[in-house]
Structure formats: structure tokens, C-alpha cells
Amino acid sequence: xxxxxxxxxxxxxxxxxxxxxxxxxxxxxxxxxxxxxxxxxxxxxxxxxxxxxxxxxxxxxxxxxxxxxxxxxxxxxxxxxxxxxxxxxxxxxxxxxxxxxxxxxxxxxxxxxxxxxxxxxxxxxxxxxxxxxxxxxxxxxxxxxxxxxxxxxxxxxxxxxxxxxxxxxxxxxxxxxxxxxxxxxxxxxxxxxxxxxxxxxxxxxxxxxxxxxxxxxxxxxxxxxxxxxxxxxxxxxxxxxxxxxxxxxxxxxxxxxxxxxxxxxxxxxxxxxxxxxxxxxxxxxxxxxxxxxxxxxxxxxxxxxxxxxxxxxxxxxxxxxxxxxxxxxxxxxxxxxxxxxxxxxxxxxxxxxxxxxxxxxxxxxxxxxxxxxxxxxxxxxxxxxxxxxxxxxxxxxxxxxxxxxxxxxxxxxxxxxxxxxxxxxxxxxxxxxxxxxxxxxxxxxxxxxxxxxxxxxxxxxxxxxxxxxxxxxxxxxxxxxxxxxxxxxxxxxxxxxxxxxxxxxxxxxxxxxxxxxxxxxxxxxxxxxxxxxxxxxxxxxxxxxxxxxxxxxxxxxxxxxxxxxxxxxxxxxxxxxxxxxxxxxxxxxxxxxxxxxxxxxxxxxxxxxxxxxxxxxxxxxxxxxxxxxxxxxxxxxxxxxxxxxxxxxxxxxxxxxxxxxxxxxxxxxxxxxxxxxxxxxxxxxxxxxxxxxxxxxxxxxxxxxxxxxxxxxxxxxxxxxxxxxxxxxxxxxxxxxx
Numbered sequence: 105x106x107x108x109x110x111x112x113x114x115x116x117x118x119x120x121x122x123x124x125x126x127x128x129x130x131x132x133x134x135x136x137x138x139x140x141x142x143x144x145x146x147x148x149x150x151x152x153x154x155x156x157x158x159x160x161x162x163x164x165x166x167x168x169x170x171x172x173x174x175x176x177x178x179x180x181x182x183x184x185x186x187x188x189x190x191x192x193x194x195x196x197x198x199x200x201x202x203x204x205x206x207x208x209x210x211x212x213x214x215x216x217x218x219x220x221x222x223x224x225x226x227x228x229x230x231x232x233x234x235x236x237x238x239x240x241x242x243x244x245x246x247x248x249x250x251x252x253x254x255x256x257x258x259x260x261x262x263x264x265x266x267x268x269x270x271x272x273x274x275x276x277x278x279x280x281x282x283x284x285x286x287x288x289x290x291x292x293x294x295x296x297x298x299x300x301x302x303x304x305x306x307x308x309x310x311x312x313x314x315x316x317x318x319x320x321x322x323x324x325x326x327x328x329x330x331x332x333x334x335x336x337x338x339x340x341x342x343x344x345x346x347x348x349x350x351x352x353x354x355x356x357x358x359x360x361x362x363x364x365x366x367x368x369x370x371x372x373x374x375x376x377x378x379x380x381x382x383x384x385x386x387x388x389x390x391x392x393x394x395x396x397x398x399x400x401x402x403x404x405x406x407x408x409x410x411x412x413x414x415x416x417x418x419x420x421x422x423x424x425x426x427x428x429x430x431x432x433x434x435x436x437x438x439x440x441x442x443x444x445x446x447x448x449x450x451x452x453x454x455x456x457x458x459x460x461x462x463x464x465x466x467x468x469x470x471x472x473x474x475x476x477x478x479x480x481x482x483x484x485x486x487x488x489x490x491x492x493x494x495x496x497x498x499x500x501x502x503x504x505x506x507x508x509x510x511x512x513x514x515x516x517x518x519x520x521x522x523x524x525x526x527x528x529x530x531x532x533x534x535x536x537x538x539x540x541x542x543x544x545x546x547x548x549x550x551x552x553x554x555x556x557x558x559x560x561x562x563x564x565x566x567x568x569x570x571x572x573x574x575x576x577x578x579x580x581x582x583x584x585x586x587x588x589x590x591x592x593x594x595x596x597x598x599x600x601x602x603x604x605x606x607x608x609x610x611x612x613x614x615x616x617x618x619x620x621x622x623x624x625x626x627x628x629x630x631x632x633x634x635x636x637x638x639x640x641x642x643x644x645x646x647x648x649x650x651x652x653x654x655x656x657x658x659x660x661x662x663x664x665x666x667x668x669x670x671x672x673x674x675x676x677x678x679x680x681x682x683x684x685x686x687x688x689x690x691x692x693x694x695x696x697x698x699x700x701x702x703x704x705x706x707x708x709x710x711x712x713x714x715x716x717x718x719x720x721x722x723x724x725x726x727x728x729x730x731x732x733x734x735x736x737x738x739x740x741x742x743x744x745x746x747x748x749x750x751x752x753x754x755x756x757x758x759x760x761x762x763x764x765x766x767x768x769x770x771x772x773x774x775x776x777x778x779x780x781x782x783x784x785x786x787x788x789x790x791x792x793x794x795x796x797x798x799x800x801x802x803x804x805x806x807x808x809x810x811x812x813x814x815x816x817x818x819x820x821x822x823x824x825x826x827x828x829x830x831x832x833x834x835x836x837x838x839x840x841x842x
Contacts, residue, residue, distance in 0.1 A: 189218045189714050190666055190707035196265055196307045197284040199293070199452075199514060200501065202570060205657045208580050208612025208624040209290075210670040212704055214283040218716060221751050221763055223791060223804030223835050225322070225330060225352075227275065230283045231304060232767055233747050235702040235718035237285060240740055240817025241827040244396035244466050245361070246432050247274045250817060253301030254287055254674055255698030255724025255741040257818045260297055262305035264385065264438050264456065266495045267297045267520065272460040273491070274391040274432040276367035278332045278350040281309040287702070288674060289649035291608035291630025292582035296520060296562030300632060300649040300676050301698070308385045308438070311344035311373040312336050317842045324835040327355040346371045357830050360414045360427070361395035379444025389434040394419070396428040396466035399827035401479055401538065402816065403472050404780045411812065411828040413541055416467040417483050417534070422547055428483075430464040449502030461490040467534070469824050472775065477539045484553065488527035495520035510572040517565045528555035557593040560633050562586055568610075580612040580626070588633040588646055604646055606631040620659040627652050644692050648677040665707035665715075673699045675727075694729035696738060698722060714763075715750040726776070736778045740817040742770035751791070759795040764788065774816050775823045782826070785813035798841050806833040 191213035192203050204211055212234045224230055227249055228239035240250040240257060249261045249270035259270035268275075287302040294303065317335040322328065330352040338344045348369040355362050367389045375381040396416065400409045409415075419427035436458040443451045467483040497518035504511045531550045537543035566584035573579055585607055592600040612626035631646040655670035676696045700722035708714050722745075724738040751763030771784045788809055793802035807830060814826040 188664065188708040189215055189716050190664065191215050191282070194284045194286075197262070197286050197303065197305045199265070199499065200512065200568075200570070202512065204668075205622050205659070205666075206570075206578055206614055206616070208578075208614045208626045210287040210653065210655060210668060210672075210702065212285045212287070212668070212706075214285070216281050217714075218749070219277070219280065219283075221714070221761075221791060221793075222749065222765065222789070223802065223806075223837070224277055225835070227277055227306075230277065230280070230306070231285060233716045233718060233749050233765070234285055235704050235720040235745075235747075236287060236700065236722065237302070237304070238740060238742070238745065238769065238817075239815065241399060241815050241825065243271050243462075244398055244428075244430055244464065245356075245363070245393055246272070246430055246462060247365075247391060248272060248432075249275075249304065251304055252740045252817055253285075253299075253304070254672065254700065255722050255738050256301035256674075256676060256696070257738075257740065258299050258301055258304070260299050262294075262297065262303050263436065263458070264308050264440075265305060265454070266438070266456040266458070267493055267522065268306070268458070269460065269491045269493060269522065269524070271491065271524075272432060272462040272489055273434045273458065274365070274460075275306070275387065275389050275434055276350045276352075276365060278334075278367055279308050279348040279369040279387060280306045282307050287670070288651045288653060288672060289628055289630035289632075290610075291586075291606075291632065291649070292566060292584045292610035292628060293568065295518070295564040295566070295584055295586045295608065296560070296588060296631075296633045296646075300630070300647060301674070308369065308387065309334070309346060309348055309371065310383060310385065311346040311371055313338055313344055313375075318839060319842075320837060320839040322835050322837040325831075325833040326357050327353065328835065329353045342374055342376055344373050344375075356397075357412060357833075358395070358397055358414055359412050360418045360420075361393065361397050363391065363393045365389070365391040379442075379450075381440075381442050383438075383440040385436075385438040385440070387434075387436045387438075389432075391430070391432040393430045394427070396430045396464050397827075398466075398468045398825040400814075400825065401469045401472060401474075402774050402824055402826050403474055403479070403538070406774075406780075406814065406826055407783075407812075409538055410541075411831075415469075415536060415538070415825075416481070417465065417547075421544065425547065426465065428465050428467055430462060430466070432460070432462050434458070434460045445500075445502075448504075449500060452499040452501065453497070454499075455496040456494070458493045459490070461488070463488050470533075472779070472824055474538065477537050478535050478545075479538055481534050481536055482550070483532040483534060483547065484529040485532065487529040487553075490525055492523045493520070512570040512572075514568040515566075519561075519563055521559070521561045523557060523559045525557040526553070526555055528553050554594060559591040559593070561589040562633060563589075576616040578614045578616075580610070580614075582610040584608045586631060588631075590633060590644065602644070604631075604633075606646060620662065622657045623655070624657065625652075625654045645678050647679060650675045660705065661707065661709070665705065665709060668702075668704045670702045671700075672702070673697070693731055695727040696724065696729075697727050698724035698738070698741070700724075712753040712755065713750070714752075715748070717746075717748045719746045720744070732777050736776055737773045739773045739776045739778075739823055740782075740815070742772040742784070744768070744770040749789075761793045761795075762791070764790040769813070772816075774814075774826060776818065782814050782816060785811050785829075787811050787813070787829075800837075800839045800841070802837045802839070804835045804837075806830065806835075808832060 194211045194213050231237040236254050238252040240252050242248050242250050251258050261268040284305040289300055320332045322330040333349045336346040351366045353364050369387045371385045373383040416428045438456040441453040464487050465485045467481050470480045499516035501514050530552050532547045533550045534547050535545035564586045568582040571579045588604045590602045608630045610628040614624045616622045628651050630649045633646045651674040653672040658667045660667050679693050703719045706716045724741040726732045726736045746768045749765035753761045767787045771781045774782045787807050790805045790808055810832040813829045816826045
């Protein structure tokens with residue numbers, strides 16, 4: 105393995121190329137589409153896949169300008185193009201460079217290579233290989249972020265370490281570099297970001313220090329046509345830019361529904377290679393869909409209902425009345441600054457603004473109680489909902505010694521504000537015959553829903569210390585102070601205000617028993633502000649979460665294959681849930697507990713054989729509540745679940761890779777209170793790719809054996825609906841890498 109600095113002449117692309125690259129995907133939807141990976145592995149592209157950077161040496165005066173070359177980082181060039189699924193750190197989530205095996209928490213990283221091999225095109229697919237994480241039905245098919253983590257439904261995630269409010273924020277997966285999942289509450293670090301079961305952090309692609317590009321097109325079942333672009337250019341020795349873009353059309357397998365979307369994500373980095381850098385990440389996404397698809401009603405005989413029928417106000421139901429629809433626009437701007445104060449200390453400043461808007465007409469059942477085959481629905485016409493978020497933080501990260509004891513310190517302060525609003529809508533009612541799609545009951549006006557706004561602010565300060573007590577024992581102590589300020593507005597005026605101050609501690613310990621094995625334990629107490637709409641002019645106290653966790657991290661094959669085993673107990677109090685009398689409103693309810701065991705194995709078995717496997721055992725129940733029976737199991741939280749994905753590059757046929765995955769999810773409660781269960785299922789996926797020079801052809805088959813299953817959850821669909829699984833689906837992609 106040779107370590108050599110790479111120099112490459114700077115070849116800016118002509119402006120016409122950028123215009124063509126940006127516009128072509130949208131103009132050629134019918135014939136273009138998406139896959140990932142591919143190009144002949146030149147030393148430079150191989151370095152891009154396998155590089156490990158070292159600090160830049162200052163360039164000789166005027167040398168770059170004179171020769172039009174750029175000094176790039178020292179790069180490790182290996183003798184094989186095989187990389188893997190193992191990622192040793194999670195710097196975007198932990199905000200430290202501490203290796204995961206030395207960090208006292210369960211953190212899993214899904215690298216971009218795994219997302220590409222699996223043919224991921226939707227956000228609900230990104231964490232299927234991770235233990236304890238299950239996608240939930242989203243908000244009417246809007247592609248937003250809803251996951252069940254360690255038994256709890258979560259509508260808040262992270263984007264580049266800042267809050268990503270799930271209800272309205274559609275983001276295409278094209279601009280995701282990797283996914284980092286912090287399991288359990290982490291209020292000591294993130295404070296008021298509303299997640300109890302865990303944090304799913306999608307990390308944006310950022311400019312790199314070598315030139316590359318990738319254009320990809322995908323066609324598939326249900327009229328899928330998708331195209332993507334990823335281009336990186338080094339403009340000079342200090343400046344690099346990157347552009348990701350996508351466009352997609354999909355008729356879906358559901359009747360009367362179609363999706364059209366596009367995304368555009370430019371990024372620019374300035375780095376003087378002497379410890380100071382500035383990065384701007386921009387992200388624009390649009391989704392337009394016919395229908396606002398909640399799936400099928402969550403009734404006991406759900407399996408007897410049509411998987412493809414649209415249960416809602418369809419376009420052709422009533423003459424002169426438009427059907428359900430949804431339009432989502434999401435934009436975000438993220439600014440990241442880092443400056444080395446010394447060899448041991450860094451200053452980091454960051455800020456993010458995000459805006460998401462959803463305009464829609466949507467219909468969903470008023471309850472899950474049918475009269476014969478009839479079920480009443482409410483239609484909310486021309487709803488206009490939005491969320492605005494702004495966050496900023498300043499951090500110092502570095503090392504100090506007290507005697508012979510080393511301290512890795514993280515000291516910071518942050519501020520965030522979130523506004524959630526609705527302009528109101530007109531309400532009508534109708535009745536559907538669940539077995540007869542031609543039945544028409546009439547559309548009856550039923551008043552209006554007033555506009556409202558909820559606002560939450562969080563002022564926070566925190567400190568985290570990873571203390572090296574001995575060469576094999578590390579203690580982590582963290583404490584965060586928050587001041588939450590909540591405000592509710594009705595009809596343009598303040599209707600209620602509330603404030604609360606909290607302290608969120610965290611303690612953890614890691615014992616490195618051998619070079620390959622470490623044991624960890626941690627305890628944390630977190631507060632998460634409840635920002636919602638009660639309809640009764642009140643604000644809410646924060647949710648409270650307390651977790652105990654112990655675990656084992658073991659290197660099964662040195663530098664190639666890792667295992668992570670964790671046992672946890674997580675309590676949740678002051679829970680904001682859907683009002684059982686009105687699914688558009690919310691109430692504060694009781695106590696819940698989730699306990700379980702999680703196992704993840706990730707990496708390479710051999711240089712050509714990549715794999716990731718997981719198993720989860722979870723028991724999540726209601727401990728006390730005014731609305732739900734004590735002892736009821738939380739919905740969409742299976743007791744047993746497991747996954748296995750593997751891919752193998754054949755030596756006998758150069759460029760050929762084959763792979764597949766098996767996903768098991770046990771039976772789980774469909775609703776809370778418990779009324780019936782969703783059946784267990786096993787789904788099988790398969791893939792094959794073939795690379796010749798700069799071209800890669802890849803085929804992914806999802807749900808190979810056409811299994812029928814359903815997804816529920818409380819984060820977005822109020823336990824009133826279930827989303828049926830897509831049938832067997834095929835994607836064929838062609839990628840050109842340059």
C-alpha cells in the first residue's frame with residue numbers, strides 16, 4: 105500500500121456543462137434514472153473511495169496558479185477497489201473524533217456505499233439494516249421522516265446535526281452521504297430536539313478535494329423514471345464545489361396517485377489547509393403528488409381491503425371537485441465554520457435555517473369503527489401547513505491534562521427556534537364503502553378548522569468530558585442546561601405561554617478489555633420540549649426520558665468486521681399524543697417503558713464480501729395513562745426483528761457484484777389502545793451490478809417473493825391508517841462516472 109500525494113491539473117468545466125447537467129434530468133425523465141457507483145478505478149477515483157487524508161502542506165508560492173494544479177491531501181492508494189460498510193467514527197453526530205469503540209453509547213452508521221448497493225431511493229429505506237429502527241407510515245405519502253426507534257415513534261430527526269422536523273420536510277435521498285443513528289435520548293448534547301428513542305442524522309454530501317462526477321438514470325416498476333447528478337470540482341487549492349441534483353416521476357402502485365419531485369443541492373467549501381475552513385450547504389426539494397395517500401383504514405379486517413385502492417377523495421369522485429393532493433417545498437441553508445486555535449483546540453461555529461411548507465387537500469377516517477362496510481371520513485380542503493426552524497451553536501473542542509489524566513472536552517452553547525403553523529382549512533365529511541369503490545355518499549360541509557401557530561425556543565449550554573482514567577478505562581460525563589420557552593397562538597394572537605428550565609446529565613464508561621473488545625455502560629436523563637396544538641389554548645411541559653444501557657463492542661475481524669451488542673431500559677414520561685377526540689389536536693398523557701436487546705454486525709468478511717446484520721428484541725408498553733390501558737404494547741414495535749444484507753464481488757467475473765437481503769419483522773400491535781395485530785413478515789431483496797470502464801449497470805429487486813405486509817405507527821398517521829407494502833418492484837439503473 106503506497107502513500108503518495110496526488111496532483112491533478114485543474115480543469116474547470118464549461119458553463120454549458122453545468123446548465124446541461126442540471127436541466128437534463130428534468131427534460132429526460134422518461135429515459136433517465138438512478139443508480140449508484142461506477143467508473144473505471146483510476147488512481148484518482150480509487151483514492152476518492154479509499155482516501156484517508158492528512159493535514160495539507162502549504163503550497164509553494166504561486167505554484168498552483170502558475171501550473172494550474174492543485175495540491176491535494178495525501179492519499180492512501182490500495183491495491184483493491186473493494187471498500188466496505190464499516191465506519192469507525194460518527195463525527196457529525198457525536199461532534200468528536202472519538203472512535204465508536206471508545207464511545208459509551210450505541211451508534212450505528214449507514215455508509216453511502218450500503219445505500220447504493222441496496223438501491224435506496226426513499227428516506228424510509230435508509231435504516232432497514234439497523235437494529236431497533238423501523239420506518240413508520242409517513243404523512244400522506246409526503247416522504248418525510250418518521251421512524252420508530254427503540255419502541256418510540258419519532259417525527260424529529262437531525263440533518264447535519266440540526267433538527268429535521270419530519271411532518272412537512274420532504275428531502276430526496278440523493279444528497280445523503282451517510283446516515284448516523286444515535287440510539288436513546290441524548291439531551292445532554294442535543295437538548296430540545298424532540299427525540300426520545302433516538303436520533304437519525306442524515307449527513308449531507310460535502311465538497312471533496314478531487315474532481316469527479318456521476319450521472320445516473322433509473323427506470324422501474326410503476327412508471328418509475330429517476331435521474332441523478334453528483335459533480336465535484338476543485339476550483340483552486342483553497343476552494344471546492346459540489347452539486348447534487350435529482351428528478352423523479354413515479355405512478356406508484358396505488359390507484360389515482362402519482363408523484364413528481366426534484367432536488368437541487370449545491371455546496372461550497374473554502375479551506376486554507378492550515379486549520380480554518382468554511383462550508384455552505386444548500387438544499388432545495390420539491391414534491392408534487394396526486395392524492396394524499398394515508399393507505400388503508402386501520403380496521404380489524406385490514407387484510408381483506410384492496411391494497412391498491414385509494415381510500416380518500418379521489419379526482420373522479422364528485423363532478424367539479426378536485427381530489428386530494430399534496431405539494432411540499434423544503435429548503436435549508438447550513439453554514440459550518442471550523443478554526444484550529446492550537447494543535448489541541450478547535451473553535452466550531454454552525455448555523456442552519458430550514459423551511460418546509462405543505463399545501464394539500466387530505467382526507468382520513470374519523471375513527472377505526474365501521475358500520476358494516478361503511479366508514480366516515482373527514483376532508484380538509486386547501487390546508488396550508490408549514491414549519492420554520494433556525495438553529496445556531498458555538499463550540500470549543502480540545503484536550504487538557506490534569507496530572508496524567510487526559511480530558512477530551514466539548515464545551516458549547518446553542519439557540520434554536522421552531523415555528524409550526526397552519527392557515528386552517530375547510531372541512532367536509534363523506535362516507536366510504538370499504539368494499540365498494542363506486543359507492544358515493546355525498547360531500548357534506550362541516551365547518552372549518554381555525555389557523556394556529558406553535559412556537560418553541562431553546563437556549564442551551566453544555567459541557568462534555570471524556571476522561572481517560574487509565575489507558576483502558578474512559579469515563580464520559582456530560583451536562584446540559586436548557587431554557588424552553590413555548591408559545592401558542594390562535595387567530596393571530598397569543599393564547600398561552602409557558603417556560604421551563606431543565607438540566608440533562610449523562611454518565612458513561614468504557615473499558616477496553618482487549619485490543620478487540622470493549623464494554624460500555626451509560627445513563628442519561630433528557631428533556632424534550634413539546635411544541636404542538638392543543639385546541640384548548642395551553643402549552644405543554646417537556647417530555648422526560650431516562651435510559652440505562654450496557655453493552656459490548658467487539659472487532660470480529662481486525663479493521664474489517666465489527667459487532668455491537670446493547671441491552672437497554674428506556675422510560676418516557678409527559679408524552680404528547682394525538683387527541684382521541686380530534687386527530688388534528690394533541691394532549692399530554694402518561695408513562696411508557698421500552699426494554700430490549702440489540703445486535704449489529706457490520707463490515708467485510710473478506711475483501712470481496714461485505715455484510716451487515718442486525719437483531720432486535722424489544723418490549724415497549726404503557727405504564728400508566730389516562731387514555732390508554734396500562735400494559736398495552738406500543739404500536740409498530742415488534743418484539744422480534746432482524747435483517748441481513750450481503751454483497752459479493754466475484755473474482756471470476758471482473759466487475760460483477762451480486763447481493764441480497766432478508767428483513768424480518770415480527771407481529772406488532774396496529775393501534776393504541778391495542779385492538780388487533782399486524783402480521784409478521786419476511787421480505788427478500790436482491791441486486792446485481794456489472795461495471796465496465798466508466799459505466800455501471802445495476803438491477804435491484806425489492807420484495808422478490810411479493811410478500812404482503814403493512815406499516816403503521818403513531819408519528820404521522822394517528823393510528824387510524826396502515827400503509828400496505830409495495831408489491832415486487834424492479835429498478836434498473838445505468839451510471840456513468842467521470
